[in-house]
Amino acid sequence: MKLINVNYLTPLAACDKYTDLGQFGLPNIFSSIPRFSNSQASTSSNNNKATDDNSSDSSLFITNAEGGVIFNDYFDHSFSQVFLDNYGGIVFSTCTTLMLYLLVKVVSKCFKDENSKIKKILLSIVHSFERSIIMALLVSRYMYLCSALILNYAFIPLNGTYQQLSLAVAIIYTIVLVFILVLSILVVFYHVKIEPR
Amino acid sequence: MKTIRPLLNLISLLCIDYHPKRFLGRIMTFWTLFSNLLIILVIELLRKWVIAQLSILIALSAITIIFSLPKMIYKTTIGTELGFIIISILFLVLGLLQNSDGASNSDLRLILSWIGVGTNIAIVLFHIIVRIIEFFRLRKEKKREEENEKNDWRYKIQPIITKLMPVEATLHLFNMKVSTTPIFPSANHFMSECR
Numbered sequence: 001m002k003l004i005n006v007n008y009l010t011p012l013a014a015c016d017k018y019t020d021l022g023q024f025g026l027p028n029i030f031s032s033i034p035r036f037s038n039s040q041a042s043t044s045s046n047n048n049k050a051t052d053d054n055s056s057d058s059s060l061f062i063t064n065a066e067g068g069v070i071f072n073d074y075f076d077h078s079f080s081q082v083f084l085d086n087y088g089g090i091v092f093s094t095c096t097t098l099m100l101y102l103l104v105k106v107v108s109k110c111f112k113d114e115n116s117k118i119k120k121i122l123l124s125i126v127h128s129f130e131r132s133i134i135m136a137l138l139v140s141r142y143m144y145l146c147s148a149l150i151l152n153y154a155f156i157p158l159n160g161t162y163q164q165l166s167l168a169v170a171i172i173y174t175i176v177l178v179f180i181l182v183l184s185i186l187v188v189f190y191h192v193k194i195e196p197r
Numbered sequence: 198m199k200t201i202r203p204l205l206n207l208i209s210l211l212c213i214d215y216h217p218k219r220f221l222g223r224i225m226t227f228w229t230l231f232s233n234l235l236i237i238l239v240i241e242l243l244r245k246w247v248i249a250q251l252s253i254l255i256a257l258s259a260i261t262i263i264f265s266l267p268k269m270i271y272k273t274t275i276g277t278e279l280g281f282i283i284i285s286i287l288f289l290v291l292g293l294l295q296n297s298d299g300a301s302n303s304d305l306r307l308i309l310s311w312i313g314v315g316t317n318i319a320i321v322l323f324h325i326i327v328r329i330i331e332f333f334r335l336r337k338e339k340k341r342e343e344e345n346e347k348n349d350w351r352y353k354i355q356p357i358i359t360k361l362m363p364v365e366a367t368l369h370l371f372n373m374k375v376s377t378t379p380i381f382p383s384a385n386h387f388m389s390e391c392r
Binding site for chain 1: 230314321
């Protein structure tokens with residue numbers, strides 16, 4: 001709601017500021033990798049839709065001097081054109097979770113005794129990863145994901161390794177998103193017995 | 198379809214909140230994903246047309262309420278969407294008033310802004326309260342089911358045992374009637390019967 005271009009005064013702006021979880025405060029480590037350029041402003045010149053000039057009303061998106069897309073003129077709520085700038089924290093946490101999942105899965109296979117307590121604990125962790133965590137990470141910031149993808153495809157920033165990597169990650173996330181949407185359509189017509197987790 | 202079936206388990210987590218056994222519940226899963234995508238598209242692409250933006254948002258919330266109305270199982274969704282409709286209407290009024298001058302207008306806008314804050318907090322509190330109530334309700338239901346199961350086991354196995362044992366012995370086993378006669382006939386009685 002805070003992105004709607006209305007001057008809704010300070011109380012509501014402050015409320016939005018404190019209730020928005022953003023990227024859960026997770027760091028976007030991709031932008032801090034050396035030799036990765038994080039040039040947002042240069043990307044806007046590549047696209048006809050974008051413009052650096054705030055006064056231009058003919059374009060679909062309005063960008064500021066730093067290349068951020070402005071949504072609310074009154075409170076300067078802006079988003080980056082680069083996917084990883086908007087969603088990098090969540091991508092990082094997803095990667096960390098996946099790494100942990102693979103590690104736990106490999107370690108659980110090292111235990112050959114089926115009755116071992118440690119193996120049982122590890123297997124339950126693996127199951128909880130498979131069942132919930134990855135999906136929860138994807139869904140909990142779903143609107144952020146959609147927003148970051150739309151802006152990424154609207155501008156297609158390709159200036160430097162960081163932005164190219166960002167586009168690659170965005171394509172992967174798009175495939176995942178489309179896949180989940182298709183599955184959710186299929187689920188409507190196909191009832192499978194779903195057990196509560 | 199069989200090849201896709203294991204993959205459908207991926208969606209199970211999304212479906213659980215929306216009663217997956219019901220057709221409408223499964224539609225709600227897809228609709229939630231799709232409507233959120235539409236909301237973001239509307240917010241990002243129709244930035245210059247605030248009234249159109251808010252009208253579409255209200256319409257999407259109304260459709261979600263319509264989906265949720267049958268059987269009244271999605272009370273949380275209805276509450277949340279009503280909250281969003283109120284906020285959208287507030288934004289619509291704020292948008293119309295923002296270009297007009299006057300002290301009374303600014304006071305009204307400030308009041309509307311505080312109402313918006315109140316609605317936002319109410320939505321969050323509503324969700325927390327519903328979760329707490331649901332937790333206790335499910336716990337109570339589970340306890341009741343466990344008690345019922347404990348009480349039922351005797352009645353479930355009774356017919357099987359009745360076939361295997363004499364009636365009096367069965368009644369004695371289940372404490373249904375204190376047997377005054379011997380459970381099994383005595384050996385003498387048996388011999389006399391044989392004669």
